[in-house]
Amino acid sequence: xxxxxxxxIQGARARLDAVCDEVSRVYIGTxxxxxxxxxALLARGHVLLEGVPGIAKTTLAKAFADALGVTxxxxxxxPDLLPSDITGTYVLSPxxxxxxxxxxxxxxxxxxxxxxxxxxxxxxxxxLEAMQExxxxxxxxxxxxxxxxxxxxxQNPIDLEGTYPLPEAQIDRFLVHxxxxxxxxxxxxxxLRAHEANASEARPVLDEQALxxxxxxxxxxxxxxxxxxxxxxxxxxTRSDPRVLLGASPRATLGLVQASKxxxxxxxxxxxxxxxxxxxxxxxxxxxxILRDDxxxxxxxxxxxxxxxxxxxxYRKAVQPV
Numbered sequence: 416x417x418x419x420x421x422x423x424i425q426g427a428r429a430r431l432d433a434v435c436d437e438v439s440r441v442y443i444g445t446x447x448x449x450x451x452x453x454x455a456l457l458a459r460g461h462v463l464l465e466g467v468p469g470i471a472k473t474t475l476a477k478a479f480a481d482a483l484g485v486t487x488x489x490x491x492x493x494p495d496l497l498p499s500d501i502t503g504t505y506v507l508s509p510x511x512x513x514x515x516x517x518x519x520x521x522x523x524x525x526x527x528x529x530x531x532x533x534x535x536x537x538x539x540x541x542x543l544e545a546m547q548e549x550x551x552x553x554x555x556x557x558x559x560x561x562x563x564x565x566x567x568x569x570q571n572p573i574d575l576e577g578t579y580p581l582p583e584a585q586i587d588r589f590l591v592h593x594x595x596x597x598x599x600x601x602x603x604x605x606x607l608r609a610h611e612a613n614a615s616e617a618r619p620v621l622d623e624q625a626l627x628x629x630x631x632x633x634x635x636x637x638x639x640x641x642x643x644x645x646x647x648x649x650x651x652x653t654r655s656d657p658r659v660l661l662g663a664s665p666r667a668t669l670g671l672v673q674a675s676k677x678x679x680x681x682x683x684x685x686x687x688x689x690x691x692x693x694x695x696x697x698x699x700x701x702x703x704x705i706l707r708d709d710x711x712x713x714x715x716x717x718x719x720x721x722x723x724x725x726x727x728x729x730y731r732k733a734v735q736p737v
Contacts, residue, residue, distance in 0.1 A: 427632050428683040433620045434482045441478035441617045442471060443606045444598050450681065451593045451698055452479050452567065456626070457633040457677035460590025460670060461546050461566040463702070470595055471606075472569040476527050476549060477617075479567065483626060484619025485524035486561065492534040498541035499541070502551040503558075515555065521545050524561050524623060528568035532578045535649060539585055546588040563626045583661075583705060590670045591695075592702035622647045629680070634684075636676035637686040645689060646671050649696055652724035653704060659720055661705040671699045689730040697721045 433455060438449055448464065451545065452475075455462040464472045480487040490501060501517035520526065521542070531539065545551050549560045568589070571578070597604035621629075646668050654662030682691075701717040710716045 423632060423684050424680060425683055427629055427680055430621060430625065430629070431681055435478075437482040437617045437620050438475070438478045440473045441481075441615055443609060444475070444602050445469065448475060448593045448595055449479065451591045452476075453681060454482075454674050454677040454695070456563065457566050457593045457630055457680060458590055458670070458673040459563065459565075459630055459634075460673065461568070461588060462591045462593060463586075463589040464569045464595055465566065465572050465592050466569075466595030467597075468571055470597060472595055473527070476567045476569065479617075480525040480527060481617040482620055483525060484622045485563070485626065487525045487527065488520035488690055489527040489529060490520050490521035492531050492538070493530045494533060496534045496538050498538050500540045501538065502545070502553060505554060516556075518558075519551075521551060522558075522560060524565070524626075526566045526568055528566055531568040532568060532570040532581055535579055536582060539579065539581060543588065546585075561623075563623070563630060565659055575724050583703075587664065587666060589702065590674060591698050593698065624723060633673075633677045633680045635718070636679045636684075638672060639677065639687070639732075641661050641730070641732050642675075642687055642689065642692065643672065645728070646675075646692055647702065648728045649692065649721075649724045650700065652728050653720055656720050656723065658703055658706055658710045658716060663700045667700050667703045671695060673684055674699050693725050696725055700724075703733075 434453065435446060435449055439446070442449070452462050464476065466472055477487075477489070490496075499519065501519050501521050503517050503522070505514040506517045507514055526545075528542065531542075541551075545560060545564075546566055549562065549564050550557050551560065552558075570581070572594075597603075649671070650663040650665075650668040653659055671692060671716065672687070674688045674695045678691045678695060679685070679687050697718045701721045704717045706713075706716055706719060706720075
């Protein structure tokens with residue numbers, strides 16, 4: 416790697432570290448969830464935060480969005496939410512008798528989708544086109560969404576009453592799934608102390624142009640040909656696991672490579688390593704698996720399948736011809 420490219424990568428790492436520092440002023444907890452969110456952003460994907468109520472999922476998502484310095488809209492998903500409440504709709508102007516398009520909250524760089532699984536499938540599907548194509552279609556007219564664009568969604572894994580499980584097609588659009596548990600004791604104590612002080616908000620440390628540049632840098636991170644083969648091997652292993660009905664798709668494999676590029680940039684490297692793929696495999700692949708009925712009720716089964724793939728699939732660097 417030449418000196419100029421290395422300087423760009425180190426500069427990007429410094430800017431990403433600044434985002435982490437700013438979010439950490441507001442959100443008290445481990446940096447794992449925040450790192451996964453940054454990886455999804457750099458890889459131009461979306462992130463699903465899952466955890467019990469009251470563990471600051473929304474606080475983390477809002478602080479993350481504020482620190483990016485871009486447009487942010489929050490959508491509280493409820494059973495009566497309509498697709499047009501998300502995408503927008505045409506509105507009649509009584510004055511001149513014409514229709515004009517009123518944009519919905521999805522027209523933002525960061526969309527915070529709170530309790531996504533509380534809305535019915537038709538409303539959930541309103542996000543599907545936006546997440547995949549970065550556009551919405553209203554009455555046959557297409558409208559491009561701003562770039563960068565990321566959906567940060569939250570859902571509660573235990574409260575099933577009044578919820579609608581996300582369909583596989585929508586789950587597959589989330590690049591990263593983050594399971595958030597209870598905080599460590601010292602983090603909870605620190606949170607209690609911080610709560611007594613004046614509430615603070617994350618200050619913007621980036622902007623739209625800076626994010627687009629960071630995404631471009633992440634896209635250009637080098638990947639050895641052998642690592643493509645290794646990524647496919649991990650996905651193939653999930654497809655042959657006896658506990659799995661449908662394994663990781665090619666889209667999942669692509670997502671794993673893209674996420675690994677983003678992790679390399681976060682670490683200040685211009686290249687992906689096998690450890691990047693291994694570290695991200697559970698977060699990128701596990702939530703996409705469809706298990707057989709006899710193990711579907713086990714909340715840890717999906718990650719166990721992926722960890723089994725990581726343990727059993729070896730990385731072998733091909734010998735280059737002389």
